[in-house]
Amino acid sequence: MPAVAETIETVQSVQEGGYKWGFETEIEMEFAPKGLNEDIVRFISKKKNEPQWLLDWRLKAFALWQKMEEPDWAGVSYPKIDYQDAYYYAAPVKKAGPKSLDEVDPELLKTYAKLGIPLKEQAILAGVEGAGESPADSGRMPVAVDAVFDSVSVATTFRGELAKHGIIFCSISEAVQEHPELVREYLGSVVPQGDNYFACLNSAVFTDGSFVYIPKGVRCPMELSTYFRINAKSTGQFERTLIIADAGSHVSYLEGCTAPQRDENQLHAAVVELVAMDDATIKYSTVQNWYPGDAEGKGGIYNFVTKRGACRGARSKISWTQVETGSAVTWKYPSCILLGDDSVGEFYSVAVTNNFQQADTGTKMFHIGRNTKSTIVSKGISAGRSQNTYRGLVKISPKAQGARNFTQCDSLLIGDQCGAHTVPYIENRCVTAKVEHEATTSRIAEDQLFYCRARGLNEEEAVGLIVNGFCREVLKELPMEFAVEAQKLLAISLEGSVG
């Protein structure tokens, strides 16, 4: 998209009001009682008709969690969370499969429309019978979508098409019922229950999320996408995603997130586990746009997420790309465990904070196999009164002969009330490994601004353009459609940060 047309569009959407995803949909909901105890864990498990082993697994996590302490080492501060003052299960009341869009709860359709989902896909998402059995004929590559609304997955599209390739793409609750052997083998194998406070809480109360299995040698024919939305008031969202790429397979997975505007803070504590076997590739892209709170720092989502991928097989590859523009507080470190020889880990990140947002994000690369390689490119942009921290670890074990890491962390400051911080940890125990780290911090140069202004852009447009250029290395890693959305998001997130 030409920069000018896009800028005009951006400005228009800005005029429409900052956070355009801030609507709330009034849909009949089913809640579990407020609070957290063993009975709630049992309730969730029962509601989902889970086998005994999974209930036991959850209860073990809950017992561990009660003994753990909330971490405080990150560069973020927020009032103490009352874990008893939230709903841990909220689900839209399900009706039998509608025959056409007319029978679908109009509120749900309105939600989809506001999210910009095309009508065809709306029908599919709403579960209209017969819809979505063949790829949409809009001429572009179809994207299979799993939409998670508060706690439950409401619809997954293109399942039939994917099944032809032997690909399983469904909600994790369905996977528990239909593919229990896979779930049981891999759940918690990358992020164990007691890994950290928030992952442990998730293990006890996770409600839904996506499950993907790509069989041996299969290249997934379309992008897989999950759309997460927190809707109901005072609910926490605890989704759990598990992606397994068997030997020689390839998958690209997208994740989008929004939440309505609310005064109080809401908790989001997700866990994502990726497993890549020999020669498999997983590309995981996130555009995170949870409600960031208002200009005074009121409300917004607490985004405490554990994402980790295990490159178990030789020559496997896991690539994380994230664009983080939302949430009041972000605590997130997508990581790679490079076990297989010649395996590759990548982390490309753009984190934008404005107003009173706080982001503490980065990655961990564990080099264990020989000739493992990792690349980290992190771009942090701070504006307003926000704090933005890159925190990362590169750890090279004595056996990782020939391991290689390159890290680049750049920070951009807009305004003199914000902070940009870089905290990389490098731990190397291998003589043949090579590690390189570079970090810079600067502000938008006057001459760049002047150049743009001289060509007729106003200051806000100029900043948008420069920021997009600053982030280009990361944005080019995103799948096409996401890249366009991400560019717009960047500009909107920085609204009001200059002038």
Added chain:
Amino acid sequence: MNAVTGGAGGFLSRFEGLRDRLPGASLERVRALREAGAATLRAKGLPGRRVEEWRYTDLAPVAQAHFTEALTAVGESPALPAARAPNRIVFVDGRLAEHLSQLPPHAAPLAARLEAAQELLAEDGGLPLVGLNAMMFEDGLFLDLPEGADAGTVEVLNLAAHGERPIAFHPRHVIRLAPGAKLTIVETSTGPAGAAYLHNPVYDIRVAEGASFTHVRVQREGRAAFQLSTIRARVAAGGTYDNFTLNAGGRLVRNEIHVVLEGPKAAAHMNGAQLVADGQHADTTTFLDHAAPDCPSRQTVKTVLAGKSRGVFQGKILVRQAAQRTDGYQMNQALLLSEEAEIDAKPQLEIYADDVKCSHGATVGALDPEQLFYLRARGIPAEEARAILVQAFLTEAVEGVTDPIAQAALEEAVSGWWEREAA
């Protein structure tokens, strides 16, 4: 009480007995500082690895050793190397040995000048090792340069004397430069090879407007020794604090430097090299606080590791909101010569001002086989080729040292290390 706090317990109980016999017992501020230091140490113990600033350096060996403070000076004088500069100040077990020293003007033993120096002793700031020093210090260097004075190059020799028991000494050095004053100190710390002593010096440094202090430290402690040093320097407008530290000796060494750039155009250099051989642990931890606008800071730290050794570099640069137009640069590089060596690096930028130019870089790697091949192809034996490459690696950090006396001291330490450890 865990083992680590138990380690502090020995010091604390000795302080109970020594309290009234330590210098400055009649001075209110000194007494208060000692009590505050004891309180800090009591509350925090010797820091364990769960403390973020200490995650890579384990003080358990210090905690487990049973140190005692030497209450009287050693009788016989140790053998001294030839002096490099006309003014040399010699410390033996942390006490200024006047009969072995040629004191420059404005220098005195701290113990004798505590009344004048007490206002310059900084609080421990919650740092347990500074607390330990405040509690136990007996002596140190008090150097108070008046306005415009040029003290030239002063040599400082810190010697640990032979002793059967593991002794601990905690010298406190107070160095103040009035506006426009100039000073270069070249300091060498050394001790007997087998003695497990603890050298825990603390430096309170003030550099006034336009003054310039070049501080070169060569750490060649005995191979069983511990050195845990803390430097805290405050630099006023237009002043310069230029530190170079070479870590080449000791069993477990931590060299912690805190510099605050308090006035516009104050400058700091914190360069260093660490040569770490089998059985050694060396840690350089720096904290640079840009509190005023227009200040440049430069830091290059190089670490060479041989045998089963561990090197640590932690460098934090804080740029406060007032510190607009800060120009900060930090580079740390490590060269691994052995399969059993470990390097841990944590460079850190914390920036609250927007008009800044700050960058840091870190690299870790082995000797480049292509470069080795190049040299060997020209008939240079393998050992010599390695030495040439290590020397070249260190050059960038060392070349900032221009004082010839400092250069000579560094050169001797580096070549001594190479001959002893790597050949």
